[in-house]
Amino acid sequence: MNELTIESLQTTILDIPLVRPHKFATTSMDRQPLLLVAIRTTGGVVGYGEGVVPGGPWWGGESVETMKAIIDGYIAPVIVGRRVDEITGIMLDIERVVARADFAKAAVDVALHDAWARSLGVPVHTLLGGAFRDSVEVTWALGAAPVDEIVAEAEQKLAQRLHFSFKLKMGALDPAEDTERVAAIAQALRGKAGVRVDINARWDRLTALRYLPRLAEAGVELIEQPTPGEQLEVLAELRQILPVPIMADESVCSPYDAFEVARRRAADVIAVKTTKCGGLARSRVIVAVAQAAGIACHGATSIEGPIGTAASIHFACAQPGINVGSELFGPLLFAEQLLIEPLRYADGRVALPQGPGLGVELDLDAVRMFTRN
Incomplete structure (x- = not known):
């Protein structure tokens, strides 16, 4: 099997405290929920994307909870088994299955770019x-x-x-x-x-x-x-x-x-x-x-x-x-x-971060610490 083939997609909700409350017109928050999307290839590369909205569903109707449900239930079956360098075709096929949900799609798009760039050993901006x-x-x-x-x-x-x-x-x-x-x-x-x-x-x-x-x-x-x-x-x-x-x-x-x-x-x-x-x-x-x-x-x-x-x-x-x-x-x-x-x-x-993919490396111990149970 080609090393660029997508072997799995995993989503994890994190809750990260803020240094101070951040206020919007209709709400405020003292922590930011994030949906971490991890795409693993058969070559052993993991690319990450992030599903996040500004302060909850008041802005665009999505939340980390809805993103997780959409990605796990509807988007993952579309992309597992595909190649990470098929981003255009993958995203077109996702459009046929899921309308709107742009924040969820963005998380997957970024994870695909990160995984593909890491597989090539180049930064995402390339x-x-x-x-x-x-x-x-x-x-x-x-x-x-x-x-x-x-x-x-x-x-x-x-x-x-x-x-x-x-x-x-x-x-x-x-x-x-x-x-x-x-x-x-x-x-x-x-x-x-x-x-x-x-x-x-x-x-x-x-x-x-x-x-x-x-x-x-x-x-x-x-x-x-x-x-x-x-x-x-x-x-x-x-x-x-x-x-x-x-x-x-x-x-x-x-x-x-x-x-x-x-x-x-x-x-x-x-x-x-x-x-x-x-x-x-x-x-x-x-x-x-x-x-x-x-x-x-x-x-x-x-x-x-x-x-x-x-x-x-x-x-x-x-x-x-x-x-x-x-x-x-x-x-x-x-x-x-x-x-x-x-x-x-x-x-x-x-x-601009340097190195392959997004050029950043997650502290997986911190990820586990802030993972929502």
Whole structure:
């Protein structure tokens, strides 16, 4: 039997504590569940992928529990016995069996890329066309503490040269209160660091028209998904009247979504999460659509662990279209380390891991420690 043949697929749910609670518009979390996907070949190579969503099923309808059920029950039978270098055909066949479930498919896509690259003895970015840079900028997500504590956290990151731009979540508080909070932070950091916001699609049109100009006035440099993802006309209207870029996140989960955003001129930037887009292969198509339309792309995060983050770093370093930095800070939020050698963050950037596959090695003792019983 060929050494590239997939012998088995195994899924494991992990629960990793965070260094502090991470808040979204509708929820917060103090630990991040991860679904670890391991694909083993007959040649003895193991490739890993990671199923992860930002804070649970509120974002896209998936959770680690649904991903595990879908992968174990429906995707594994499609791929066991196939070759790991048949990624295109495998993913097409999975589409015939499972609709949507893009976060689950992304985990499998990454595991296939990792296993294939390790079998060849090359890094994953080689399968994506090769890296043209060896690191990518990383924006840090600030917490939901009082203004003075948030500013102090940002200034500490600046002093340590860890991050030079920051993102604040909005949408959970009264819009007037939320706006004044963020405006105060932006004004305190003006001239020192870039500040951007993510409203997670929680404001309606009138709220956005009323408060977004105030944020721009205060020095916010970029506004992410202020209104519901399907309301592209509203996003386009806001883009026309605001003096700062609009980034689409919830609005873009597929190449067709990217095409519609481009056609309607609804955003200046697209947040490309390799997780929500269904993996590395589909993410490449989305970036290509954006590039053709002159839209910038940002390496966004679902608060991935080290496997998902490493995959996104390889992607960003091999894609010139990812040209507005990244938020690939996920492992820095984790209170526990899952790798034998951590990812390297310094000078506002994260380095491209070196070595075959994703270039990272899991600490299997740590994996066992955080495995959900």
